[in-house]
Amino acid sequence: MIGRARESTIDGRPAGGRVLADVDLASALAVCAVDPVASVLATSRIEAAAREGLRRSGGQLWGYEADGELVAVCWAGVNLVPVVPTRDPAALDAFAALGRSHGRRSSSIVGTDWAVLGLWGLLSPIWPPAREVRADQPSYVIDHDPLIEPDPLVRLSVPDEYPLILPACVRMFVEEVGYSPVSGFDGPYEVRVRSLIDSRRSYVRIDEGEGARSGSPVVVFKAELGAIAGGVAQVQGVWVDPSYRGRGLSESGMAAVVAAARRDVAPVVSLYANHYNDRALAAYRAVGFRQVGTYATVLF
Known part of the structure; x- marks a missing residue:
């Protein structure tokens, strides 16, 4: 078991935050379970840490306690992912103090807009400038069969297709x-791409050559289940080859991914996208997704 780390401080005062240990993982998962869709990115990392131990997880887990109870967590790895179901600003103070102490090691801050933008507001005077802030990313879910017919040519990819x-x-x-x-x-x-294929989380439609301009196989549509945790599968990396756009392949392709994911992986499928991507959001709504919140991302 990993021992408890020194608490975070703000101007020398205790901020109520600390680096969590293996013994805290069950409590951390309970915090994430308050809103499984909003917390799926953090939950997926915490579930992996619960299986393998935090030492092997590739990141740290920060926590904030109120009245002796863990009420907020923040995964600190490749991505910094705050989960603050109570919307307590003191939790963001605690995570900001830890962020100042440890320095920026993450390539992004991502999660619920309130937590991400609030945390970045506290860290921005200290950390290097962000390359981009995406403040409005609608979070969508579907927990029923897709409303349109799934594309029968969308399927799980196989390892031999990695070069394609x-x-x-x-x-x-x-x-x-x-x-x-x-x-x-x-x-x-x-x-990462190879592991998603190997773990049966990569979906593709491939034109084997007959209709492809090059005469060679072309990935027409692709999407991955980038995070799976807490009964939620989050779709990431949705893409249609530019020469195939305008044919409805994103709608039918996403319908196929939803049907397969709900059948084989998790009952709830989620995703988030930039608010200005009207075409993609319209496609998701056509499939049956509905908005349940808003994400934000700070990119470094």
Whole structure:
């Protein structure tokens, strides 16, 4: 069992936050269970830590206590993910104090808009400037069968298709974020794509060549289950090849992903997108998604 760390402070005063230990994981999961959709990113990491131990988790878990009870948590790894169901500003003070103490190690802050934007407001005077702040990202869920017919050609990808799927993932990432994530055969992005395929969380529709302009197989549609936890499967990386857009493939493709995920993975499927992406949001609503909240993301 990992011992308790020193509490965070603000101007030398206790801020009520600390780095949590393995013994705290059950309580942390109970905090996340208050809103499984909003907390799915953090819950997925905490569930993995509960299986493997925090030492092997690739990050830290911060906690905030009120009256001796854990009421808010924040996953601090590749992403910084605050979960504050009580909307207590004191929790953000505590996490900001820990963030100042440990420095910026995450590539983003992501989660419920209130918590993300509040935390960034406290950290921005100390941390390096953000590359972009996406303050309005509607959070959608569906907990029933899709309203439109699923695309029968959308299926789980297989490991042998990795060389075909990776370039599609990179193209999606560049469109969404603005730079290439590629860093080498065993780079973190490449490993992530490979692991999603291997764990049966990558869905694709591939034009095998007959209709493809190049005469070679083309990834027409793709999406991944980027986080699975607490009875929720969060879809990420939805993308249609530009030459195939305007044919309704995003709607039928997402319907196929929803049907498969609800059948095989979790009863609730969620996602979030930028508020200005009207085309994507309309497609999700056509499938049957409804908005239940708002995310925000700070990118570094």
